[in-house]
Amino acid sequence: xxxxxxxxxxxxxxxxxxxxxxxxxxxxxxxxxxxxxxxxxxxxxxxxxxxxxxxxxxxxxxxxxxxxxxxxxxxxxxxxxxxxxxxxxxxxxxxxxxxxxxxxxxxxxxxxxxxxxxxxxxxxxxxxxxxxxxxxxxxxxxxxxxxxxxxxxxxxxxxxxxxxxxxxxxxxxxxxxxxxxxxxxxxxxxxxxxxxxxxxxxxxxxxxxxxxxxxxxxxxxxxxxxxxxxxxxxxxxxxxxxxxxxxxxxxxxxxxxxxxxxxxxxxxxxxxxxxxxxxxxxxxxxxxxxxxxxxxxxxxxxxxxxxxxxxxxxxxxxxxxxxxxxxxxxxxxxxxxxxxxxxxxxxxxxxxxxxxxxxxxxxxxxxxxxxxxxxxxxxxxxxxxxxxxxxxxxxxxxxxxxxxxxxx
Amino acid sequence: xxxxxxxxxxxxxxxxxxxxxxxxxxxxxxxxxxxxxxxxxxxxxxxxxxxxxxxxxxxxxxxxxxxxxxxxxxxxxxxxxxxxxxxxxxxxxxxxxxxxxxxxxxxxxxxxxxxxxxxxxxxxxxxxxxxxxxxxxxxxxxxxxxxxxxxxxxxxxxxxxxxxxxxxxxxxxxxxxxxxxxxxxxxxxxxxxxxxxxxxxxxxxxxxxxxxxxxxxxxxxxxxxxxxxxxxxxxxxxxxxxxxxxxxxxxxxxxxxxxxxxxxxxxxxxxxxxxxxxxxxxxxxxxxxxxxxxxxxxxxxxxxxxxxxxxxxxxxxxxxxxxxxxxxxxxxxxxxxxxxxxxxxxxxxxxxxxxxxxxxxxxxxxxxxxxxxxxx
Numbered sequence: 193x194x195x196x197x198x199x200x201x202x203x204x205x206x207x208x209x210x211x212x213x214x215x216x217x218x219x220x221x222x223x224x225x226x227x228x229x230x231x232x233x234x235x236x237x238x239x240x241x242x243x244x245x246x247x248x249x250x251x252x253x254x255x256x257x258x259x260x261x262x263x264x265x266x267x268x269x270x271x272x273x274x275x276x277x278x279x280x281x282x283x284x285x286x287x288x289x290x291x292x293x294x295x296x297x298x299x300x301x302x303x304x305x306x307x308x309x310x311x312x313x314x315x316x317x318x319x320x321x322x323x324x325x326x327x328x329x330x331x332x333x334x335x336x337x338x339x340x341x342x343x344x345x346x347x348x349x350x351x352x353x354x355x356x357x358x359x360x361x362x363x364x365x366x367x368x369x370x371x372x373x374x375x376x377x378x379x380x381x382x383x384x385x386x387x388x389x390x391x392x393x394x395x396x397x398x399x400x401x402x403x404x405x406x407x408x409x410x411x412x413x414x415x416x417x418x419x420x421x422x423x424x425x426x427x428x429x430x431x432x433x434x435x436x437x438x439x440x441x442x443x444x445x446x447x448x449x450x451x452x453x454x455x456x457x458x459x460x461x462x463x464x465x466x467x468x469x470x471x472x473x474x475x476x477x478x479x480x481x482x483x484x485x486x487x488x489x490x491x492x493x494x495x496x497x498x499x500x501x502x503x504x505x506x507x508x509x510x511x512x513x514x515x516x517x518x519x520x521x522x523x524x525x526x527x528x529x530x531x532x533x534x535x536x537x538x539x540x541x542x543x544x545x546x547x548x549x550x551x552x553x554x555x556x557x558x559x560x561x562x563x564x565x566x567x568x569x570x571x572x573x574x575x576x577x578x579x580x581x582x583x584x585x586x587x588x589x590x591x592x593x594x595x596x597x598x599x600x
Numbered sequence: 601x602x603x604x605x606x607x608x609x610x611x612x613x614x615x616x617x618x619x620x621x622x623x624x625x626x627x628x629x630x631x632x633x634x635x636x637x638x639x640x641x642x643x644x645x646x647x648x649x650x651x652x653x654x655x656x657x658x659x660x661x662x663x664x665x666x667x668x669x670x671x672x673x674x675x676x677x678x679x680x681x682x683x684x685x686x687x688x689x690x691x692x693x694x695x696x697x698x699x700x701x702x703x704x705x706x707x708x709x710x711x712x713x714x715x716x717x718x719x720x721x722x723x724x725x726x727x728x729x730x731x732x733x734x735x736x737x738x739x740x741x742x743x744x745x746x747x748x749x750x751x752x753x754x755x756x757x758x759x760x761x762x763x764x765x766x767x768x769x770x771x772x773x774x775x776x777x778x779x780x781x782x783x784x785x786x787x788x789x790x791x792x793x794x795x796x797x798x799x800x801x802x803x804x805x806x807x808x809x810x811x812x813x814x815x816x817x818x819x820x821x822x823x824x825x826x827x828x829x830x831x832x833x834x835x836x837x838x839x840x841x842x843x844x845x846x847x848x849x850x851x852x853x854x855x856x857x858x859x860x861x862x863x864x865x866x867x868x869x870x871x872x873x874x875x876x877x878x879x880x881x882x883x884x885x886x887x888x889x890x891x892x893x894x895x896x897x898x899x900x901x902x903x904x905x906x907x908x909x910x911x912x913x914x915x916x917x918x919x920x921x922x923x924x925x926x927x928x929x930x931x932x933x934x935x936x937x938x939x940x941x942x943x944x945x946x947x948x949x950x951x952x953x954x955x956x957x958x959x960x961x962x963x964x965x966x967x968x969x970x971x972x973x974x975x976x
Contacts, residue, residue, distance in 0.1 A: 337738060349710045349739035352717060513969055516816050519707065599968070 225479040230433040231422065231471050233415070233478060235403075240411040241432075243423025246380075248294045250427045250443050252277060253372055255284050256296065257444065260328050260365035261356070263336050268329040272322065297321070300375045303383035304390050305546060306539070313552055317375055321368065328364040332356050340521070342571035348521040355525050360569025363528035369444060370532020377424040377446040378496055379539040385421035386473075386489040392482075401480055414477055418485075422470050425450065425496075439463045446496070453502045458595040466495045490543040497540035497549055501589050502596040504533030505582045509597035512578040520571065527562065527570050534558050537585065549588045558584060637899045638891060643808040643818050645881050645890030652804065653884035654697040654874075655796040661691040662789045669785040673778040676768035678761045685754055689863050691788070692747045696870035698795075700829035700878065703822055704807065705798035709791055712833065713742045719854055720748035722756070729776040736787050745784055748858070753781050756859030815967060823893070824969045826878060827957050834871050835949040838864075842935050843942035850942075852935035864931035868924050872949075876917040879956075893960065902963040904955075909963065913955045920948040 338346035429435035440451015473488030507530035514523035566572025810818030844850030881892020
């Protein structure tokens with residue numbers, strides 16, 4: 193009997209000992225924290241969970257990305273209007289989105305920790321997103337029916353798909369979507385809503401301690417901030433209480449790529465680790481245990497940062513294989529995705545610090561390597577350069593290039 | 601009590617070792633596998649006895665189709681239409697023997713997609729015919745050309761042959777339809793000639809010299825191309841997608857040779873046979889077998905569950921053909937009348953994916969170089 197009892201005990205200890213970096217040896221799962229099975233939190237029988245604004249922004253981001261391919265209808269003004277939506281403007285296909293006062297652009301590079309006092313860089317980043325839109329409309333659209341070549345924008349074949357690239361071989365729509373994944377979703381989660389500067393802002397702690405709810409709402413401000421972080425990854429999940437049932441299938445942004453990285457056996461617990469940390473952290477807020485809350489935030493920071501890095505390297509390595517096989521144009525799609533994931537590294541967060549894994553100048557350096565082997569960008573890119581970039585990224589994390597590159 | 605603790609500790613320790621031991625053998629190793637199999641002889645057999653003869657035969661059949669198309673467009677008649685259909689069918693069947701070899705010039709040209717993307721885009725074809733503007737070399741135009749587009753033009757324009765012929769005779773439509781049809785058949789010939797010339801020119805030497813067992817060696821590349829073809833084009837394209845394996849409902853409109861209604865099964869069987877012949881290294885023109893994937897597996901004495909893997913693979917090809925034989929000629933009709941025959945065929949084809957892609961690749965130390973795209 194006793195022996196049997198030891199097994200689960202061992203398993204628990206294992207969990208701890210295998211936990212990546214052990215600056216939090218013992219997860220104090222405080223006896224007074226009620227950790228539910230699903231992301232279900234109620235007060236007097238009424239749900240306290242809410243993240244509509246995040247769901248809205250994910251949907252807006254999806255439609256805006258799609259507009260990059262709307263050759264017949266999109267204009268620079270129309271895509272920019274989607275990006276910086278104003279309440280009531282008919283920018284989207286859904287009335288709910290049009291009537292919303294939310295916009296994507298207002299939350300790009302807008303986290304409390306990274307950009308509150310860094311508006312200069314935030315402006316540069318927003319400008320880069322505008323640049324993707326301008327490039328698509330002014331460089332790619334006119335060449336919709338031109339075969340791309342080195343120095344010439346247009347079409348390339350990618351299996352049965354057609355890709356539309358700029359003169360450097362880059363797809364603006366991929367750069368936009370994958371950069372947004374970092375500048376919006378990752379930045380808002382890791383550096384804003386999970387941050388003590390937001391969770392504990394004003395009298396949030398005292399209010400949470402005393403169950404003081406927001407005006408006309410069912411939740412405390414702190415509970416809501418945490419949920420807003422949750423919404424940036426699970427906001428469009430089929431089952432938002434149990435989002436890992438369909439992880440990877442519910443958007444084209446952070447949810448999708450968390451699922452994709454989780455498909456790699458080298459990272460097969462990452463989706464569960466992220467979800468469990470979200471859940472326990474929220475339960476800790478209910479139990480007013482802020483140490484456990486902050487420990488979970490660090491776990492989420494580490495793992496979501498890893499999703500970005502793994503996927504970036506994965507695409508780089510996919511492209512490297514193509515280039516080695518002399519399928520140059522066949523590498524462009526993966527490289528365009530990689531470009532966005534590398535861009536997104538600037539919004540990652542080293543656990544236990546106030547720093548990204550890569551600052552903007554480092555990211556810019558990696559990107560200029562990617563496009564710097566010759567005057568025509570990806571057309572001139574060499575396999576060795578890809579390897580160097582991959583290694584430079586992996587060096588900051590606890591996994592290898594080979595692990596990120598593998599598909600099983 | 602004490603003993604329990606000690607036991608617990610040992611269990612714990614072994615569990616930790618087990619769980620924390622680096623289980624990361626993932627990732628592409630580009631190690632040379634040092635077996636002594638004569639890869640060079642296999643590449644030569646593939647090039648000289650299979651690939652080049654198959655392209656040669658295909659090119660001849662395409663030339664006949666171009667000729668028939670030219671005769672038909674000069675003198676549109678039901679008889680000439682029948683002749684064109686017959687030539688189109690022969691070329692289409694012939695294509696099943698080269699479709700898997702998407703390497704070198706074929707890969708560069710996106711050969712398979714330019715010749716055989718279906719369902720064909722009827723709306724765009726009709727628009728292009730009426731505007732008389734189209735550029736077949738644009739990647740976005742793969743669905744308006746090749747065998748499926750010809751299928752539509754010779755089988756799908758109307759219900760009766762007389763009505764189809766009328767499109768090529770009537771003053772208002774003749775120029776557009778005749779021109780488009782000839783452009784279609786000529787483009788197939790142009791692409792096929794380009795690939796054949798490259799094999800007969802410098803590419804053969806490049807291909808057979810690539811004996812390294814790395815990801816960039818010819819064996820790894822062609823085996824990956826073969827598997828990609830088998831999985832996506834044959835298993836999924838010909839059977840899985842129309843049978844609804846990847847969707848909520850079956851999609852009968854997505855069968856190969858949709859408008860002909862007569863040759864879907866024949867194309868499928870030709871493809872399975874060609875795949876099996878490639879595996880066995882069977883000469884394209886005679887019954888003799890040379891160095892091959894089968895020989896390679898036997899050389900390495902590859903066993904699965906007590907049986908030779910090569911035997912299991914060949915058995916599975918045979919079972920697949922037997923299942924496919926039960927299908928009707930019109931695969932779309934098969935989907936709507938008794939789709940279980942389609943899904944059963946799919947299941948047999950899928951069983952060989954496991955044997956080929958998992959077991960064979962493991963034995964040969966070849967890494968898969970393709971994956972499902974994200975779909976974006």
